[in-house]
Amino acid sequence: MSEAYTFAYLDDATKRMIRRALLKALAVPGYQVPFASREMPMPYGWGTGGVQVTAACLTPEDTLKVIDQGADDTTNAVSIRRFFERTAGVAVSEHTAEASVIQTRHRIPEKPLSEGQILVYQVPIPEPLRFLEPRESETRKMHALEEYGLMHVKLYEDIARHGAIATSYAYPVRVEGRYVMDPSPIPKFDNPKLSNNPAIQLFGAGREQRIYALPPYTQVVSLDFEDHPFEPTKAEAACDLCGATESYLDEVIVDDAGGRMFCCSDTDFCASRRDAGHIGRLAPEVVA
Amino acid sequence: MAMTEALSGGFADAPTDAARAFRALLEAMARPGRLQRLTQATPPAPLSVAAGTALLTLADSTTPLFLAPSHDTPLLRDWIAFHCAAPLCAPEQAVFALGRWEALPLARFALGTPDYPDRSVTVIVELEALEPPNALLSGPGIQTVQAAHLPEIAAFQANHARFPLGFDAYFCAGTRIAALPRATGVEAL
Incomplete structure (x- = not known):
């Protein structure tokens, strides 16, 4: 660990601010808590939100795993893992079961998570209604009034055009029957794993300055219609390396x-x- | 004597002590009613170790703090001023409120707004003990049901009924702490 940095890079006042936001996010599952996102030593889009959440949660005893679209060995994953090895001195692992904190870009690991694990998502656009309504003042009101009709219209337009819901990633979900939430750009294949998960799931959007969360065992339902039920999809094939038929x-x-x-x-x-x-x-x- | 008491009892190594304490606070808030241990700070009486540690981990000069009469002593004011620098305030402005349950003016706290439900108070309640259980909790963070000890039932049922508005609570006794966020449903046991 480099002595030139405080533990986990961020100063104590910044961590307190992020930690307070995380606790309110857990208290109101699916609601996006604004936070004063900091400049990080990596560009926006590389997981600055996830990195700040991870920095606020890490303890010296943790084992960290970082994945980028499921892979431990891609540039984004390697650089974030090195960053925390250097600034927090924590142990790292590529094995899902060994990790206590997992930072992820756009996947949920195939191996089921357990209690005691924290999954930190990197989120580009946290607002599920943003592409339907660009004004923050309006989307905030829509969440306050539970006015989610527009989202169903969008899914319906998918059906009218393509015969099925064509949204295949960042598929919107409803949390405990209240907030509609963007699960980050995970494939919709992963959506069922959001629900009733024993691990704590935290979402950090650095550029957009939002934090939200799913406590363990939270009910998360993918939006759909009675006659067009939600279907998690994957390529109709088996893995050519290990033969698995059940993985993404x-x-x-x-x-x-x-x-x-x-x-x-x-x-x-x-x-x-x-x-x-x-x-x-x-x-x-x-x-x- | 009183002066040195106000200056001691903080974190020995702030970044790592706060990190370990926060993990316990995070687990507590994520799994309502489950007990966690907080031991990193040693505040002066009547503040418990758990409540003192929670304050040092979360409160600072940007978070106005309401001290209930049960905890509004000169020594505690000095200790908080030195270790967290949290400005003391009226209940209406409080981001955190600290005290015994009977001493907290619940009706006066901020409960958030429909646009910003996060702008609500977090109460840190000092109890004699966190057992025996007198309530059954259910909701996010709980697989089926969780037994817990609450100072009162009706106030937390009313708080849950206001969801997504409402306050969030930590209960402290000695080095033990448990949480009850507004999302949790409460029934008398």
Whole structure:
């Protein structure tokens, strides 16, 4: 740990401000609490909101895992993990079960979370109604009055145009029958994991200066219609590395002739399955 | 003597003590009614260790604090001024309120507005003990039901009925702390 920084980078006054916002966010699940987001030593869009929430929650005893679209080894994940190794001296891990704090960009790990774990989401646009109503003064009033008809109109327009709800990520949810919330741009495949989760789920939007939260075991329902029920979707394939059929898959182009493969977006899930002997269609053991 | 007492009892290592204390406060608020331990500060009587630690972790010069008559002593005023610098205020302006349950003027606290329900007071209530349970809690943070000890039932039922407006409460006894956010439903046991 670098001695030049206070524990977890942020000064104590900033952490207190973020911590107060986090507690109010837990008290009113799904409501977006404004907070005085700080400049962080990384650009907006790289998870400055998530980093501030993580910095406010970390203790020296924590083990941190950082994922970017499910992967532990991409630039965003590696740089945030290094940042906290350097400024907080915490242990890090790539294994979901070993981590007490997991910061994530746009995925929920495949392995079910447990009590004692905290999942921190990086959020670009926290306001689910923003693309329907650009004025903050209006969206705030819509939340206050539970006026969510516009959101259903948007989903209905999807059905009118495409025959089904075409929204595939950042799919809006209703929290405990009250606030409509943006679950961050996770694929709608992950939406069911938001509900009744034993872990604490915290959402940080740095540029937009909002924090919101889901306490454990909170009821989270994806918006839908009786005749067009919500459906979590994924590619109709198995992972070509580990053979998993139940995980969310990335499609990867492998040559110039239209060749492609599917593999688990959750790298830890895929690696632990391969370690356990599961083999997919294009696994190195098969291809060699 | 009184002077040194007001100056001592703070965090030994502020960033890490506050981090550990906040984790307990976060877990408490996320899982209503479940007991957590707070031991990082040693405030002067009548303030409990848990309540003193919660104040040092959350309150500062930007958060007006209402001290109920039960806790409005010169020594405590000095201790709070030195360690948190929280300005003391009337109940209407309070971001935090501290005292025994009977001494808190509930009707005068800010409960948030429909646009900004977060702009409400957090009360830190000093109790003799956090048991035996006299209430059943349900709602976000609770898998089925959670037994808890509350100083009163009706006030918290009324508070929950106002959701998303309302106050949020921490209950402290010695080094133990539990929370009751407004989102939690309350029934007498």
